[in-house]
Amino acid sequence: GRRACGGGCRAQLRGVSWSWHRGGRVRAKHKEVCLHKDSPLGETILECYNCGCRNVFLLGFISAKSENVVVLLCREPCLNVNALKDMNWDLSQWCPLIDDRCFLSWLVKASSFYQIPSEQEQLRARQISAQQINKVEELWKTNPDAALEDLEKPGVDDEPQPVVLKYEDAYQYQNVFAPLIKLEADYDKMMKESQSKDNVTVRWDIGLNKKRVAYFVFPKEDNELRLVPGDELRLRYPGDSAHPTWQSVGHVIKLTAQEEVALELRASQGVPTELNVGFSVDFVWKSTSFDRMQGAMKTFAVDETSVSGYIYHHLLGHEVEHQIIRNTLPRRFGAPGLPELNASQVLAVKSVLQKPVSLIQGPPGTGKTVTSAAIVYHMAKQGQGQVLVCAPSNVAVDQLAEKISSTGLKVVRLCAKSREAVSSPVEHLTLHYQVRHLDTSDKSELHKLQQLKDEQGELSSSDEKKYKALKRATEREILQSADVICCTCVGAGDPRLSNFRFRQVLIDESTQSTEPECLIPLVLGVKQVVLVGDHCQLGPVIMCKKAARAGLAQSLFERLVILGVKPFRLQVQYRMHPCLSEFPSNCFYEGTLQNGVTVNERQSSGIDFPWPVPNRPMFFYVQMGQEEISASGTSYLNRTEAANVEKIVTTFLRSGVVPSQIGVITPYEGQRAYIVNYMSRNGSLRQQLYKEIEVASVDSFQGREKDYIILSCVRSNEHQGIGFLNDPRRLNVALTRARYGIVILGNPKVLSKQPLWNSLLTHYKEHECLVEGPLNNLKQSMVQFQKPKKIYN
């Protein structure tokens, strides 16, 4: 919930009450409500008088037995506390805040935004479409005072100019993408800055670098915001009679398994470590990544040397004459320290080395990291200068850096300054580590100053100046001596690389980045570019619906494919049991996926699990329980499926599978949170076992794998449809995470309406793997499928 009165609260309350009046849907994104300053109680966050709970669905008034005094009290647990009964309060007359589908009118009445609608207004209100409500709610995100009338104002409801396939020049390109990036940035800012949390309990620690670290739980509701290491947060103490107000900014350095955040504070003095409760936490939004995208587009437009002429026209979709790079090809295409390449991998490396622009499609488990590393190895050996290697995510960059380094090349992993305290599996390759550990005598001055800084926390201003200059020089020296520099796409815009030129660039996971993000590493002088990815899996995450609708979610890789660039596809998969790869191969890769693993190599020997068909470790478990909207009002959950997920997990654990082998995935955050909760409360084995099991959203599991995957589909309704599950790319990701076995829980009656799911269900049925009944007595299900609605193209 947003704390300060910026009007955002108004929007929230309006969001609640509005939906109420519509009688349509519950779209209460925030359970917390702040009254407007003109309301009878003034600007007030509604909360339980006793425990501070702010969930409006739980709050109600009680009055004192004798006086005209009332308080807000939550229904659970406070209303049920026995001791209260002996006090002066009349508990039997508890009166909920939300009554008969409405917010208590007298509480919100008289504020400027919430007027009891007149007859006329209500007539109008009834004619509002669900689409209009969505639009107004979207407007509230940037303009809390927006009203329905604002939808009609010129400009407000205008959709931005959509992306196209071909662009006249880089200025047109910039004119299309710059507003989309702006939209996404504004949305991101709005969302993150509204994530303040109060009443946070903190415990204190000191890091190895002597910096203060605050540990606290930042409740992970099923909202869109996920903290990641490197994020900046502000920790505040509002002050009381004995303690002054205090605040400090810090970086998240890790997230513990217990969902605890470790925040390394910038402040070293005056930290109120004697206090533990009553802190507040805000998200500090940074525009860096968006600024770098805008900057890259500008460079692309104004600087002719930013990319080669050939690539310039190629990226804009112009006709260009076919070009071959004349290099002497290596005799063998593998690289030292890497596994032997298979035929399609060798071909990929060979073709890439001869082309200025190439796309490599790596379906799940086909070894695209090894292939990428081999390509980079040969590029570096061509002596055209340093190679730049990027990916949108830090995890992918780390993996790639490690693989490339194992070929013997000199690799430097450049991390954002905010992530220097975040531990990394390739720490020895990071620039900040190498700066600290460079062992030459002429660096002794820097080491001395570093030591002093570590011990004292700060340096005198002249020493600080000297320290910074020495550090910068050392950084440059290390970067210059590298064969390969690895960083995220956004990291390629780091000022420390601004004087570097890279003729050869490889971008992994490029189908998960937006075009402007992809452009950042390219505008440093690229002549040869390799984009690796898979456009049959999920693309970049765009939060702003308007920007997504306009095409920001389409990657450069995808656009080039549509323009006719044929991606080179890796064809041998080494992850899935052959019976698990069959459907994805046929459905998403025209049946071209071959198995590099045998049935024997994926045999779950010694595991006693009730697979309905022996040697076929898969089944679709028919579920008929209804879906529900989650507490946040923005996601879904399904209790029946959650209960059965727990049973399946328990059966796996009993049969000898260890927690780290199991992954539970679901498309919905609401269900993810519910399953975690459900397992920890209802699991019949040791608590710790369930805690160790990873429960994740399908989207966040892209690029990962587990031996056993349990997929909970959630959606089960008469008329609403299947939402997220409609995206074939999400289904592809979900089906291709398991190495040894998969269990899918879902409602075939609902899912079969969608053609792709219909064929998946048919596939499972044909193999006698569509089952129902108790886990220890699974029977083939005779459930009727529905006719699929539209032909999926």
Added chain:
Amino acid sequence: GVEIRQKVVQIDPKEQEDFDRELKALLQESLESRKSEARSRLTLNMMVPMNVLEGSKDPRAIESESGEETVDEEGGNVRVKVLMKKGHKQQTKQMLIPADSSLVQSTKQQEAAELEE
């Protein structure tokens, strides 16, 4: 008193049903999320400060918005003091609520019942 529910009518019964189901789910989910909170651990901090009960006029003790006069009913409204916390400090705010609101009604019935006893 203003009655919303009498005016907002003509809603598609199917929509209404869906809405009720979703609302119920929301309430249930909210309730369940709190049930785990151990009641035993919960400290009660529900004493009504004496000065509120006595109608103390000491502004340092409680921040009362204005209105010295606490007329019980004015124009179909009842004036109540809403007891709130600001940090650790207790404060009251006065507000008018419709005499026919369920909160007032239920309290009155209760009082009447007690008188009869």
